[in-house]
Amino acid sequence: MWMNKSITEIHSALVKKKVTPIELVEECISLSEKDKCNCFEACCFDQARKQAKEIKEIKEEEILKGIPFFAKDNFSTLGVETTASSNILNGYIPIFDASVITKLKNAGMILMGKTTMDELAMGGNGTTSHKGVSTNPYDHKRIIGGSSCGSAGVVSTGIVPFALGSDTGDSVRKPASHAGLVGFKPTWGRVSRYGLLSFATSLDTVSYFTRNVLDASYILSYISGYDNKDMSSSTRKKEKYQDYVLKKKTFKKIGYFKEVYNSITNKQIKEAFDNLLSSLKGKGYIVSEYDYPKELLYALYPTYMIISCAEANSNNACLDGIKYGPGVENATSWVEYMTKARTKGFSELIKRRFVIGSFSLLSQNQEEMFTRAQKARRLIVNELNKFFDEHDYLLLPAAYSLPPKISELDTKWSSKPDFLDNILTLGNFGGNPSITLPLTFINNMPLGVNVTGRIFEDGYVFSLASEIEKITKLSNLVKE
Amino acid sequence: MELESIIGIEIHVQLKTKTKMFSRAPSTFGEESNTQILPVDIALPGSLPVVNKEAVILAIKICSALNMEIAHTLYFDRKNYFYPDLPKGYQITQQFNPIGKNGKIELNLDSGEKLICTIDNAHLEEDTAKQLHLDNMSFINYNRAGIPLLEIVSNPDLHSGEEAMKYVETIREIVTYLNASDGKMEDGSLRCDINISLKEKGSKKMGTKCEIKNLNSIQNIKDAVDFEIERQKKIILSSNKVESETRRYDEKLKQTVLLRKKTSAVDYKYFREPNIVPIDLDDELIYDAIHTMNKLPSQYRVELSKLGLNNYEINELLREQDITIYYDELIKRGADYKILWNFLLGDIKAYLNKNESRIDSLKFSKNSLVTFVSLVKENKINSKQAKEILEEMLTSGKKPDVIISEKGIEQINSSSEIEKIVDVVINENENAINEYKNGKDHAFSYLVGQVMKLSKGKANPNIAKELLISKIGDYFKK
Structure with missing residues (x-):
């Protein structure tokens, strides 16, 4: 068994020829066939076998070469059906690879296929895919969380050591908490979004799951950098992010939000968090409480909903059934054609988001809704930057309760949302690098902690996360 | 009641770039359908727009020629609406911060007078796909989708068919001289929409306007506008109301015909294009663009x-x-x-x-x-x-x-050589000389013709004329 090991362990076995890429691929395929979490969309096993067989030699410095991985179904993959788990894209086979897929393939990684997700990445529970609900391997009655549910599933059940996801609100960092994984969201612009199906452009970030922090840092070294196909990708120099972990380059000042801390009702979470803080103090970190404005914490949810729904409504306007996806029979006009395609293609939850997005952009509402949400976003980020003037890291629990039971989920929207559920959106508003990693187990369910840093200080985020990993001793977790 | 017509014009100029506004697909005209496309031109999921620098440079040149203020930071916005020719479900345009603002051009009217027309703005955007309807089928050609456009929006400073025509002609001249566009109305590389309304002279209250589309020649502009002014005049003078309409010009009927009524305005839900972060145009780029203008x-x-x-x-x-x-x-x-x-x-x-x-x-x-x-x-x-x-x-x-x-067709310029011929002509044409004396001008032309004939067309006619005049004078003195 190799696939339940870390990237670095598999790599050294490959270099020493203890295992071959084709053996890894075959193991991955047989594990995939036993999936109980509903992780998969289209797979490309034959293509993977072919690629694996072509690999003759793996050098010491080729860390990722020969290792299988999966990608969330919202990455465009050449020749492999890509639906974003929505019926409107059933049968759509892309003619190009997303830039991040190209980079991983160039590094020698082997794409095994696509993982299921909340439809069009909208949703946090992993329950709205056109393929149904994804479950948590630690307790199949509970959600694994979304929207990157299938990718969380394949890494946590030991099918692959790494899977691509995307994070617009907390779509990688929340499921990472529920599944005992490392979930990393880089700085916005650090990794090209070309080929990632847009949900909310200004928040969307190519993100991923691994089972330890060092693996996550290696991956960023391979996938970051400017891409001339994505104007929002940064021209900043690439770094060797693993050096921050290996050489322990770290900052010292950690802060957490008083308002958030005081709202933690689960005693075990509070205790685990307190223990972590004192261990960090013991290691010489300076830990302090910070008074982040409460009204801005309450503004997180409405601000997120309006901005993300508005952008999503426009970004998904291309899905009209004309150019790709299942067409429509017997339409007598283009209006009827598009209406039928979209009515049939999207679930009710998606339509609700589109309506909100569209409503908030209408000229009579735009000032009061969309423009106001953007102003709120600016305030939220300004205050976050003030925090980062005094601190190097924001440390908070990644979840404040166990993942809900599927039978108890409610799709109605709460009129009084709990800001604890939306705290991770801070990192998307500011574009900050942010990582979730395991903190503790409660009733045999994993629960994560989150570290957020200043933009483009992704390396320093890895280094603190690596320190935390040593304290919690929770890494390389696999639930088979 | 004396009526005054108020005319404003929107011109879409297709920019002559090698590639499209937001993709590297070639923007070649007249190629086989759906061959000039890349993922972003048909909005394949995950594709992203990249701004074409060449289009920006051409736009700067045009804006400079139209005496506009040129923006130093480029912003793009989304105009959201559904239409089969719009692959993304939105058009990327510059709604809030156009590349050029507050321009003006001088028009030379046939009367010799000059007219200044001011221009509100010029903004960069992308063209839509082309639709073809046959029987009960519709086809879409995406070759045109994404071709760079500069939309030039005039203020309502124009008042007649001739002025409208001169305005479009002048803009057309400018963009073609800059080699920024083919400027061919017949091919659609320059298209104009004309807004016309009538109001009582001196009144500040504007009338209801109609928009004319599908004008495919400069001459049609004049004819269409003049027709439309008369049409609206008749409606108003018979105490009826002009309705807000989109009309097109029918070349055969020589009149504007109804295309559709303008009902409530479409809400385009504009917002900033988040895939394109604001682009600072450095001074050097603007300077170079302006100083390499034709x-x-x-x-x-x-x-x-x-x-x-x-x-x-x-x-x-x-x-x-x-x-x-x-x-x-x-x-x-x-x-x-x-x-x-x-x-x-x-x-x-x-x-x-x-x-x-x-x-x-x-x-x-x-x-x-x-x-x-x-x-x-x-x-x-x-x-x-x-x-x-x-x-x-x-x-x-x-x-x-x-x-x-x-x-051997050199001219004889030597006076002495021509003089010999002139002498022969004078001696042989007594009648003609007398007629000339009696005031018959054609007789002189005849004499010149004879000199040319004798010299086989080589005599310098001016010298021949001078010699003839002086020799005829001598002739009568004799």
Whole structure:
């Protein structure tokens, strides 16, 4: 068994020829066939076998070469059906690879296929895919969380050591908490979004799951950098992010939000968090409480909903059934054609988001809704930057309760949302690098902690996360 | 009630770039359907727009020629609406921060008067796909989708068909002279929408406007606008209300016809395009764009008018940029402006048109033409000979002096040689001389003709005339 090991362990076995890429691929395929979490969309096993067989030699410095991985179904993959788990894209086979897929393939990684997700990445529970609900391997009655549910599933059940996801609100960092994984969201612009199906452009970030922090840092070294196909990708120099972990380059000042801390009702979470803080103090970190404005914490949810729904409504306007996806029979006009395609293609939850997005952009509402949400976003980020003037890291629990039971989920929207559920959106508003990693187990369910840093200080985020990993001793977790 | 018409024009200029506004697909016209496309042109999921620098540079040149303020930071916005020709479900445009603002151009009206038309803004955007409807099927050609457009929006400063026509003509001249667009209305590389309303003269209250689309020639603009003004006038004068409509011009009927009623305005839900972060245009890029601009028609006008060409001659010349540039070059090499104009716009242009060739394919050198013009100017050849020589130059490319010696058609400029011929003519044409004396002018022409005939067309006609006059004087003194 190799696939339940870390990237670095598999790599050294490959270099020493203890295992071959084709053996890894075959193991991955047989594990995939036993999936109980509903992780998969289209797979490309034959293509993977072919690629694996072509690999003759793996050098010491080729860390990722020969290792299988999966990608969330919202990455465009050449020749492999890509639906974003929505019926409107059933049968759509892309003619190009997303830039991040190209980079991983160039590094020698082997794409095994696509993982299921909340439809069009909208949703946090992993329950709205056109393929149904994804479950948590630690307790199949509970959600694994979304929207990157299938990718969380394949890494946590030991099918692959790494899977691509995307994070617009907390779509990688929340499921990472529920599944005992490392979930990393880089700085916005650090990794090209070309080929990632847009949900909310200004928040969307190519993100991923691994089972330890060092693996996550290696991956960023391979996938970051400017891409001339994505104007929002940064021209900043690439770094060797693993050096921050290996050489322990770290900052010292950690802060957490008083308002958030005081709202933690689960005693075990509070205790685990307190223990972590004192261990960090013991290691010489300076830990302090910070008074982040409460009204801005309450503004997180409405601000997120309006901005993300508005952008999503426009970004998904291309899905009209004309150019790709299942067409429509017997339409007598283009209006009827598009209406039928979209009515049939999207679930009710998606339509609700589109309506909100569209409503908030209408000229009579735009000032009061969309423009106001953007102003709120600016305030939220300004205050976050003030925090980062005094601190190097924001440390908070990644979840404040166990993942809900599927039978108890409610799709109605709460009129009084709990800001604890939306705290991770801070990192998307500011574009900050942010990582979730395991903190503790409660009733045999994993629960994560989150570290957020200043933009483009992704390396320093890895280094603190690596320190935390040593304290919690929770890494390389696999639930088979 | 005296009515006044108020006209504003939106012009969409397709920019002549190698690739599209937001993709590297070629923006070639007339290729096979759906072959000039990349993922972003058909909005394949995950594709992203990348701004074409060449389009930005061309836009800066046009804005500069239209005397606009040029933005130093580029922003793009989304205009959201559903339509089959709009692959993304939105058009990327510049709603809030156009690349150019507050421009103006001078129009030269036929009366000789000049009119200033101010321009609100010019903004970059992308073209839509082209639809084709056959029987019960519709086809979409995405080759056009994403071709860069600069939309130039005038203020309502125009008042007649002629003014509207001159405005579009002037803009067309500018964009083609800048080599920024083909500017062909018939191909759709320059399209205009014209808004027309009527109001009571002196009143501030604006009337209901109609928009005219699908105008495919400069002349149609004038005809359509004049028709529309009359149509609205009739409605108002019969105490009815003009309805807000989109109309098109029907060339056969020579009238504007209803395309659709304008109901409540579409809400385009504009917002900033989040895939394109604001782009700072550095001063050097703007400076370089402006300082590599071709000479504009307005600059030529001033210079040509100083040379002594009249308005008609200037307009005829400016019609074609390559001919204008050629003319300009020959003037610099010392050719006579008037003689050059006559031959260039006459025999040479006719030859080019007949052979469907361009001026840069002329067989003779520029210096040959300069020599030719000075031969004419110095009366070394007469007009008949000139035509003969030029024709030979056009077909063979030979130098004029070579042609002259080969054909032996050199002019006789020696007074003594011509005098001999004149003497013969005078001796043999007593009747004509008497008629001339009695005031019959044609008799003199006849005498000149006789001199030319005897000299086989080689005598310098001016010298011949002078000699005739003095010899006839001598004749009567005898």
